[in-house]
Amino acid sequence: MAVIVQKYGGTSVGSVERIGNVAQRVARSWKEGHKVAVVVSAMAGETNRLIQLVHHTCEHPNMREYDVVVSTGEQVTIGLTAIALEAAGIPAESFMAHQIRIITDSIHSKARILDIESSRLKASLENGKVAVIAGFQGLDANGDITTLGRGGSDLTAVAIAAALNADVCEIYTDVEGVFTTDPNICSNARKIDRISYDEMLEMASLGAKVLQTRSVEFAKKYSVPVHVLSSFVDKEGTYVVKEEPAMEQVFVSSVTYNKDEAKVSLRKVPDRPGVAARIFSPLAEAEIVVDMIIQNTSREGFTDLTFTVPKTELSRALEIIRPTAEEMKVAEVLTDEHISKVSIIGLGMKTHAGVAAKMFETLSQEGINIQMISTSEIKISCVIQEKYTELAVRALHDAFRLGEEGGAVGQEKG
Numbered sequence: 157m158a159v160i161v162q163k164y165g166g167t168s169v170g171s172v173e174r175i176g177n178v179a180q181r182v183a184r185s186w187k188e189g190h191k192v193a194v195v196v197s198a199m200a201g202e203t204n205r206l207i208q209l210v211h212h213t214c215e216h217p218n219m220r221e222y223d224v225v226v227s228t229g230e231q232v233t234i235g236l237t238a239i240a241l242e243a244a245g246i247p248a249e250s251f252m253a254h255q256i257r258i259i260t261d262s263i264h265s266k267a268r269i270l271d272i273e274s275s276r277l278k279a280s281l282e283n284g285k286v287a288v289i290a291g292f293q294g295l296d297a298n299g300d301i302t303t304l305g306r307g308g309s310d311l312t313a314v315a316i317a318a319a320l321n322a323d324v325c326e327i328y329t330d331v332e333g334v335f336t337t338d339p340n341i342c343s344n345a346r347k348i349d350r351i352s353y354d355e356m357l358e359m360a361s362l363g364a365k366v367l368q369t370r371s372v373e374f375a376k377k378y379s380v381p382v383h384v385l386s387s388f389v390d391k392e393g394t395y396v397v398k399e400e401p402a403m404e405q406v407f408v409s410s411v412t413y414n415k416d417e418a419k420v421s422l423r424k425v426p427d428r429p430g431v432a433a434r435i436f437s438p439l440a441e442a443e444i445v446v447d448m449i450i451q452n453t454s455r456e457g458f459t460d461l462t463f464t465v466p467k468t469e470l471s472r473a474l475e476i477i478r479p480t481a482e483e484m485k486v487a488e489v490l491t492d493e494h495i496s497k498v499s500i501i502g503l504g505m506k507t508h509a510g511v512a513a514k515m516f517e518t519l520s521q522e523g524i525n526i527q528m529i530s531t532s533e534i535k536i537s538c539v540i541q542e543k544y545t546e547l548a549v550r551a552l553h554d555a556f557r558l559g560e561e562g563g564a565v566g567q568e569k570g
Contacts, residue, residue, distance in 0.1 A: 158323040159281070160185055163195040163291065163313035167330040168387035169233050170200035178387065179240035181328075182286060186246055191281040193320065195291045195313040196237050198229025203292075219264035223303045230290035230309075238288045248286040251277065253293035253301070258312065260294030260302045263443065267294050267302035268370070269311065272319040281320075289316060307368030314371045318378035325380050327367065328387035333394035334359070334366050336558040337411040341549050344559030348409065352399040355409055355501055358535045362499040363414030372396065399503065407504025407511060408556040413545050414497045417447060418470040419527070420477065421462040424487035427454040431484065435461065438476045444469045448497075448530045448539060462528065464539065467493055495527065496545040499537040500552055506533050518555040524548055
């Protein structure tokens with residue numbers, strides 16, 4: 157008998173009929189004798205609808221009240237899912253975040269989980285019930301509702317699995333697992349059987365939509381085995397696990413892209429100590445994530461500084477940056493929302509040379525100019541014009557033979 161946490165996303169619970177299908181899938185695991193906790197998202201489109209209601213009411217809402225509104229979608233889904241399970245003869249009990257006390261910090265709309273008081277949840281499972289838990293929600297020290305950011309139900313599920321010391325956390329989505337790239341762009345994209353936490357973390361942070369980034373961080377920290385699979389077909393998906401020796405033989409395992417970033421360029425910035433801190437510290441205080449940063453060589457005491465931020469945060473970032481830029485007499489603040497970040501990822505990059513050169517050559521052959529570059533041990537990212545995204549993804553996927561069984565294994569160094 158295993159302890160299993162299953163998470164179902166908005167598409168999987170997008171209608172009463174689909175919730176019934178979820179109940180049947182959950183029932184199979186329960187009838188096999190397993191203890192099952194189920195985390196569900198709001199029904200497909202519901203969170204977007206609630207967000208629109210908030211912003212139609214006020215362009216810049218109080219974020220505490222924002223969380224009160226957008227957290228309500230999951231309450232409907234847990235109730236319907238528990239009702240469907242009961243109708244199928246499976247004892248079930250629904251829980252909102254405050255009922256099992258998923259404790260978070262107080263950063264509304266993107267709170268971080270600090271602790272889960274799991275005693276009530278464990279008691280429900282010990283009594284033979286399926287526990288149905290609202291994803292995306294939390295509770296801060298003041299007793300206020302918080303939400304965990306888009307895709308936060310993934311984080312809820314992994315955190316619940318860690319609290320229960322579950323044997324596996326199954327993330328059910330509308331795709332069959334993690335692929336070498338977006339199958340909508342590359343028809344020969346392959347499903348990956350097993351991938352390391354680090355590779356999945358890079359993929360999630362660089363644009364892959366399969367798992368929320370923080371859920372992968374949590375899974376890695378607490379060694380939670382994650383199984384990503386489809387709720388619409390009965391096929392094994394992708395396991396996200398600790399690094400295994402065979403994984404380093406594949407030096408490129410995937411290609412990702414992200415069109416949700418914008419570029420900010422400051423021209424003729426005074427080149428002296430403390431300037432970068434004056435620019436980036438206020439952004440950090442406002443919880444705006446700065447990604448890639450490039451500073452040009454100093455000329456005559458001035459330099460150019462370019463960085464990227466999430467596209468949705470661009471206007472807020474500019475409100476913060478412009479007063480400082482005026483004080484420092486920066487010549488220009490330029491923006492570009494028509495960019496894309498294309499990345500290649502693979503554990504084998506740590507031990508194989510020539511990967512970056514091959515990526516740059518491939519983009520060059522397609523006439524694609526690289527605007528910015530960033531690297532880590534297991535990834536290389538390039539900022540390009542957005543209109544070339546699909547072309548770049550296909551070219552890189554082919555160049556590293558990711559559509560072939562075995563992928564980029566055993567190619568020559570250099």
